[in-house]
Amino acid sequence: MSRLGLRAELLLRMGLPLAALVPFTVGTTWLDARSTADLVQDRTLTASARVIAERIESRDGVVDAPIPPAALEMFVGDVPDRVVYRVLDPDGDLVAGYPDGPMPDHRPKGHAPLHFDAVFQGRQVRAVALAQPIVDADGTSDGLVVVGSTLNNHDRLVSDLWLKALRDQVLLVAAACGLAAVGLTLGLARLTRLRERVAARDPDRPARLDDEDLPSEFRPLAVALDQAFARIEGDVAIQRRFVANAAHQLRTPLAILKTQASVGLGEDDVARKHDALRAVDRSVGAMSRLVNQLLSLARAERGAAVRKDTVDLVAILRGRLDDLAVLAVERGVDLAFETDLETLPFHGHATLLGEIAVNLVDNALRWTPPGGEVVVRLSRADAAVELVVEDTGPGVPAEARERVFERFHRLDRAGTDGTGLGLAIVREAVAAHGGAVTLQDRADGRSGLLAVVRLPFA
Numbered sequence: 001m002s003r004l005g006l007r008a009e010l011l012l013r014m015g016l017p018l019a020a021l022v023p024f025t026v027g028t029t030w031l032d033a034r035s036t037a038d039l040v041q042d043r044t045l046t047a048s049a050r051v052i053a054e055r056i057e058s059r060d061g062v063v064d065a066p067i068p069p070a071a072l073e074m075f076v077g078d079v080p081d082r083v084v085y086r087v088l089d090p091d092g093d094l095v096a097g098y099p100d101g102p103m104p105d106h107r108p109k110g111h112a113p114l115h116f117d118a119v120f121q122g123r124q125v126r127a128v129a130l131a132q133p134i135v136d137a138d139g140t141s142d143g144l145v146v147v148g149s150t151l152n153n154h155d156r157l158v159s160d161l162w163l164k165a166l167r168d169q170v171l172l173v174a175a176a177c178g179l180a181a182v183g184l185t186l187g188l189a190r191l192t193r194l195r196e197r198v199a200a201r202d203p204d205r206p207a208r209l210d211d212e213d214l215p216s217e218f219r220p221l222a223v224a225l226d227q228a229f230a231r232i233e234g235d236v237a238i239q240r241r242f243v244a245n246a247a248h249q250l251r252t253p254l255a256i257l258k259t260q261a262s263v264g265l266g267e268d269d270v271a272r273k274h275d276a277l278r279a280v281d282r283s284v285g286a287m288s289r290l291v292n293q294l295l296s297l298a299r300a301e302r303g304a305a306v307r308k309d310t311v312d313l314v315a316i317l318r319g320r321l322d323d324l325a326v327l328a329v330e331r332g333v334d335l336a337f338e339t340d341l342e343t344l345p346f347h348g349h350a351t352l353l354g355e356i357a358v359n360l361v362d363n364a365l366r367w368t369p370p371g372g373e374v375v376v377r378l379s380r381a382d383a384a385v386e387l388v389v390e391d392t393g394p395g396v397p398a399e400a401r402e403r404v405f406e407r408f409h410r411l412d413r414a415g416t417d418g419t420g421l422g423l424a425i426v427r428e429a430v431a432a433h434g435g436a437v438t439l440q441d442r443a444d445g446r447s448g449l450l451a452v453v454r455l456p457f458a
């Protein structure tokens with residue numbers, strides 16, 4: 001049914017039960033038609049028998065029964081019927097009519113007509129038997145009049161009555177479906193109006209789709225649409241802000257770079273040219289870090305869509321920490337990796353998983369003063385992997401722990417530089433694996449930050 005239109009489906013759901021009633025009503029209307037036709041035929045038979053009975057008389061002990069034409073003319077109808085009658089005197093002798101005409105299996109009680117079915121010359125007949133008092137010199141005794149008729153007119157009447165009732169019912173069902181179709185069309189037109197409002201929706205001046213005019217059945221749909229639009233528009237706004245920020249972040253170092261290059265070109269002194277070149281080198285380094293972070297973020301943002309394989313988390317971490325060892329030595333910070341695991345198979349994206357560790361450890365190394373220590377721990381916990389990076393730096397105040405995950409958000413601290421994208425990349429990469437990341441205080445009360453990442457096994 002799902003491929004049908006809503007209107008067709010509703011009509012079907014209404015029309016089918018109605019149609020299912022039809023065989024039932026066909027049966028009952030046929031029974032009604034037959035009992036009406038039975039009644040008509042029985043009354044005609046009784047009337048005919050009475051007309052014959054009234055003419056019976058006994059003269060000098062001889063019973064005479066002239067058959068008046070009116071008694072037989074009653075049966076004239078659309079189709080010819082065979083009428084058969086017989087009149088018996090009180091002794092049971094045939095006075096008039098057919099000797100082999102139908103007879104009831106018992107005499108009628110009193111003078112009430114007795115109706116019965118019989119077979120006459122191989123044909124089904126309906127008949128009536130009527131006792132008629134005959135007066136003669138010896139007193140009064142009952143003769144018997146029997147009139148029968150074939151069923152042609154009776155059957156014709158049944159089918160006429162039945163067809164008429166049936167036609168009325170079919171017309172009724174058709175009219176009900178027609179009216180329902182009109183009603184549904186008018187009702188669904190309100191859905192069309194909702195569609196038009198969705199199509200005409202202006203994202204710059206969004207109007208709520210849900211309003212009082214909508215039928216109550218459509219309002220949950222309108223509410224859901226409003227929510228979906230709000231979510232999408234929120235995402236689009238974030239993307240726009242990101243692109244604007246990224247453009248801004250790139251423009252500033254480019255301008256600085258241009259200035260540094262011009263300064264270097266204008267210098268005649270070799271030592272000063274060297275200074276300018278070193279500055280250019282630093283700027284290019286910073287810019288290349290920015291571009292790499294932007295690319296990492298874009299990759300992490302693809303989220304659940306990234307291709308995942310079974311990878312070894314221990315190997316990935318060891319590889320990335322080796323790269324960072326140089327920075328640790330440079331900063332005079334002790335970097336340690338603690339784990340009981342030889343290998344840790346995990347279903348994920350190797351590069352994104354590496355980005356999580358690199359960005360957290362990079363932060364820890366940058367913010368930890370010389371002589372401090374950074375510890376990375378990897379363990380299994382229930383149905384998840386737990387990665388912890390702990391440092392002895394200044395930490396992040398509790399009220400800033402949400403905001404530092406935002407793109408380009410950096411705490412206002414002198415000293416190190418950075419792009420402000422590291423934690424945003426961590427959050428996206430963790431989300432791409434269905435996990436969660438939190439920043440906490442160290443458990444031992446020392447100053448420093450504890451970053452905890454939990455990644456569930458798929």
Ligand SMILES: Nc1ncnc2c1ncn2[C@@H]1O[C@H](COP(=O)(O)OP(=O)(O)OP(=O)(O)O)[C@@H](O)[C@H]1O
Nearest residue numbers: 363364367395404410411418419420421422423449
């Ligand atoms: N381990 C930490 N100790 C103290 N402060 C931290 C630590 N990690 C992050 N922060 C604060 O959070 C801010 C955001 O970190 P994030 O990694 O997102 O950006 P970044 O390190 O400044 O730049 P990037 O990592 O892109 O080079 C940092 O600027 C820093 O102020």
Ligand SMILES: [Mg+2]
Nearest residue numbers: 363418422423
């Ligand atoms: Mg960082």
